[in-house]
Amino acid sequence: MAEPQDGVTQPKPQEQQHLDIEATGLVEAGDEEVNDCPIEQVRLTVPITDDPTEPVLTFRTWVLGVASCVILSFVNQFFGYRSNQLSISSVSAQIVTLPLGKFMAATLPEKPIKVPCTKWSFSLNPGPFNIKEHVLITMFANSGSGGVYAVRILTIVKAFYKRSLSPGAGYLLVQTTQLLGYGWAGLFRKYLVDSPYMWWPSNLVQVSLFRALHEKEKRSKGGLTRLQFFLIVFISSFAYYLVPNYLFPSISTVSIICLIWKNSITAQQIGSGLYGMGLGSFGLDWATVASFLGSPLATPGFAIINILVGFFIIVYILLPLTYYNNAYDAKKFPIFSSHTFDSTGQPYNLTRILDSKTFSINLDEYNAYSKLYLSVFFSVTYGISFATLAASVSHVALFNGSTIWQMWTKTRAAAGEKFGDVHTRLMKKNYKIVPQWWFHSILIVVLGLSLLACEGFDKQLQLPWWGILLCCVLALFFTLPIGIITATTNQQPGLNVITELIIGFMYPGKPLANVVFKTYGYISMVQALTFLSDFKLGHYMKIPPRSMFLVQLVGTVIASSVYFGTAWWLLTSVEYICDPALLPEGSPWTCPGDDVFYNASVIWGVIGPLRMFGRLGVYPEMNWFFLAGFLAPVPVWFLSRKFPNQKWIRLIHMPIIIGATGNMPPARAVHFVMWGIVGVFFNFYVYNRYKQWWAKHTYILSAALDAGVAFMGIIIFFALQSKDIFGVDWWGLAADDHCPLASCPTAPGVVAEGCPTI
Template sequence: MVFACCNIFAEEINDSPIEQVRLTVPITDDPTLPCLTFRTWVLGLTSCAILAFLNQFFGYRQNPLYVSSVSAQIVVLPIGKFMAATLPTKPIKIPMTKWSFSLNPGPFNLKEHVLITIFANSGSNSVYAVNIVTIVKAFYHKNLHPFAALLLTQTTQMLGYGWAGIFRKYLVDSPYMWWPSNLVQVSLFRALHEKEVRPKRGQTRLQFFLMVLTASFAYYIVPNYLFPSITALSFVCWIWKDSVTAQQLGSGLHGLGIGSFALDWSAASSFLGSPLATPGFAVANVLGGFFMILYVLIPIAYWTNSYDAKKFPIFSSHVFDSTGTTYNSSRILDEKNFRFDQPSYDGYSKIHLSIFFAFTYGLSFATLTATLSHVALFHGRSIWRMWNQTKAMIREQGGDVHTRLMRKYDAVPQWWFYTILVLMIALAIVACEGFGKQLQLPYWGILLACALAFIFTLPIGIITATTNQQPGLNVITELVIGYLYPGKPLANVAFKTYGYISMSQAVMFLADFKLGHYMKIPPKSMFIVQLAGTLLSSSVYFGTAWWLLTSIENICDPKNLPEGSPWTCPGDDVFYNASIIWGVVGPQRMFGNLGLYTRTNWFFLIGLLAPVPVWFFSKKFPDKKWIRLINMPIIFGATMIMPPARAVNYITWGTIGIIFNFYIYRKYKGWWARHNYILSAGLDAGVAFMAILCYFTLQNKDINGIKWWGLDLDDHCPLATCPTAPGVVVDGCPVF
């Protein structure tokens, strides 16, 4: 027994103290492998630019496809090997210097592949600040200086480097901060670089990927161009064509979606991410929350007429006035100064929300406090223990084998991070205070947002690094600036972006640094790639958005778009309405003592207490392992992206997730382990390539297909958005 314990202790000294890391991450390194090669730069920058373009391009569409870095991770492998087999190996001298480089320094290696994937990660992560540019130009119809907009996108993305640099020794170097999500990437890298022999009557992983990509590419012309209506098939509406209630229940796009589904991969993956890559327990929690909220809470609230719910659509992200018509925000905005006009507001109407949107904010409050409560109860003791071990490790300059192996490489100087931090804060102040103060946020707002990001980066980093859950700061930031500086819509969204996204970016940078730590990438190479990728991706996201906003007529305006046009901007529509709620009117007039929705503040308390009974029963019945898998933050936050996501997206996503991550995972685990993630990447890539081909060859030339009912990007449930309160008049709806 003593001998066994000594062996375990020795194993942890020579490996990682975290079992999952010991089982996944190799403890070897080859420091002779080249990293920042010609292949790395060409394939990395190309992957970054393509993914940034695709994700922003698709971000304005009805089903905003998300193309993850996994697609690039798989696609660049054969290209890298092809370059290694064909490019010349002779060194190329740089004129007037002693430097030289090789186009082909040897076989395409794992470290090059990791750095290319880090480039791709930069391109696959959206630029939140582009939402601000979109609502200014497409919703408020105001001018915005392009350089101010570019500075906004760059500074919000780059500020995170400062916070990451300050806390990296705690969140990266420590073996107890293990970042569970990175282990999936490590596993995939190992699978792709292990030598593979094609099984008898089977395919290699690469052959399977190419087969799926081809099939997905060929099929996607149907939902994207020939038959867009199959992105939401709502049979209940078609059976009861004249019933408002039936269409409210059955519409997958504008109602509760009972019986609706989609025959379109992008409908399943566009909002919730790939259902194939979501763990089974998370799928179950999301679906549990979805069904309880959509089929229990919302019907009870609507048909008991809570908050005058029957005056408005049952499901909508828009804001309404007291008569049930869409709120005219221009009536409460001072056109000259673009700020809240109190007398006009008093003479017009308070803002009303659909019952679903009202509960969306209440549930966001519950999710915030439930996350803190859940993490404290279920992970608090282990996080505290790991934090104490981390501090002890840093004092003693010890560490696990991965930390010791990384000491062979030069660390990134701390002044690199501080320089970027100071420069970005200065440029952020220029962006907001300069250019006629178009962004409305004063310098003290920038500094306060930075203070919030600084305070929360370490605790949220610890939570994410140990539990794989990342609480967001969007609600806190909106509340803070909404109370301090009401009536300024752009100041509100800019403050939220600087406070929330710079912290989120810091956590992303730290996660990438930890991936490099596991894969033994020189820290300076990681830093250079992250920096170059962030600058490039931010520029491409901004450039793509600006191009689409200035070239597509009536973009983001479904009422005036041509029939079949996909450019409806569902995510930006929600962002715009949030800017009215939190920025123009302000939280005090919505959720405070001057508002209609003060009772939603009880959700803060509900969220705080909800994890307690789950924790209690998990302790009382430790043999019931399923109790610990009940995750109240996920359940409360299940419908947080509705809208812009719709019921049909959840139903399709959940169906696929249940099939693959419960049935196939349990019955055909070998197939699942070998093919599941590659299937997801192939489906994503095929959809992306066909959508781009259709746009540039057909849709860009206004060739939108044969005119028929299936061309509509709609589920043909026109009565689903109708109110049911007596006397409310809405075009196209019966009056009760």
């Protein structure tokens, strides 16, 4: 990460307004550099040239793009229901489609084909396979690899609640939740795409890979071209992943303390990388580094430090204080768990308090049984989610509010001239923009279909019309502040918890209404940001905006249809799917991810936040996190104003610090430890000492490591694991850190399987 250095040209008066956005930790450059891009990482990665004559929406683009979208959608949904889940990323399609595209360019006829009864014609082969076609094909693949959150609703309705659901309602639900966010993404294009300060760090990995695969580069003496470097790292990553994924899974997480103190619960709680605080744990697997937090190589250095600070405070200070002081009877439960418990420390018996006919809480049974308890870390995680959202709003208002307001009030032409860089100017010069009415039309149509899905079909989804409008307001409100955080830090706070909380208070006792509201509110924002991120990638790669819009829209509709069709087929054809108690022994159709989603629908929809975080619950104090999060950025903002020359103060990003552990679980301590080590090494040591190497190789390294892991994972799964052929049965075959006591309760008298009784 670029730290402020002596000799940097001071911003001129007309540039002063950009200092708010400079809080991302990136140094304002001189006039010549601003003419390119004020963000150094972008200057080092993205070319400032364009050839607007290159064909983009070609026959090759449609064939390879749609095929990638369909295949990835089917495979990811098919294996999403299985015990050993398999997720194939778009990087795999990105690599595979390159030789296919070149093969089509070499073999297909070039003669134009006329469309009957029209003046239109097209060519199967308009020339060499180019980088812009490849970008659009990858956008198609992104649509197929991203998953469809609403499919989980179909699964819990049919497989867990055992209720019927109209396929029309299900299909509309899947399509509208994926498309709704596109409607208002157009409102924020100017601020989150055209602004050079919104640089979307993860896109630079894609840019580097595209350039390595397509640009002809002369190898320096004793060096490697970017493509050669990619191939070497890819082959190495591919070969090595056989070890942690098949032969020796235990090296993915090594917990030294557990191996020394094998009989101590406390020692294993402190040392376990998977079930405890992870002190002294490490992993020798790229999947351990990047599987939950994303590639640290694509995360800005200042964001890495903020995340590590937040992780240290929460896991090594807050967690021990709350657990070992027995807050909320913490010692009755594991120190780190996402499961639910009753007052005796046993797993919570949800069927006991759930009325199977009305699908609402049976208060008599609930009062006679027990309140619902969580592990102390899991309960604090909910509080952290509350604080993160509040901090996101206040941080963006304080640090970016004046700039956003100026951009909002200026005309598009003035804003483009004032805030644009060379990439924005090239795009506006060479290509037509997407008209705003396209976005408005999508919003109106999809909103109408959303109301039909919920109010029609005998109201099977339970959510009334006002719920749809309310979740749209929430998503619209948070898209800009969370978009700014994502576009500058590569970290994205979620709306899932706050949406569950709001509808849980307003419409209690309705589990389906709860998850439908959560999905519309949360996923529509995520889709808006995905759309904008892809637009920024196209912005860097100089793809015509209207072509990008069409590919994203068509890709989303196709992917949603395939995900829905695959899920509906499996839910109606696999007997006892998602029910391990009734499935034949060894059956893989256990739906582990959907089980968590189902439990959340019961916790927030059946029991409700009033009986968890309200006056009737165990954790009402968690609501103070809203206030704490909202106030947290204020001292940082005050100090940054009082000491404007101390630019390091502006690098303190409270939403990132507070929300550092927001995805724990499923992420564990070892993932943060390894992610931080790799991130600090490359984005501080290598970046500052070997900047030329960093600029040429870092993002290529990230893409190659990801691709190697993905391809070896696919091959091992299909060739071996899908046929129940596993490695030699030995100590290292367990995908575990050998800390069996880390999950044990430490309260006297609590009985847990495999644990000593205190």
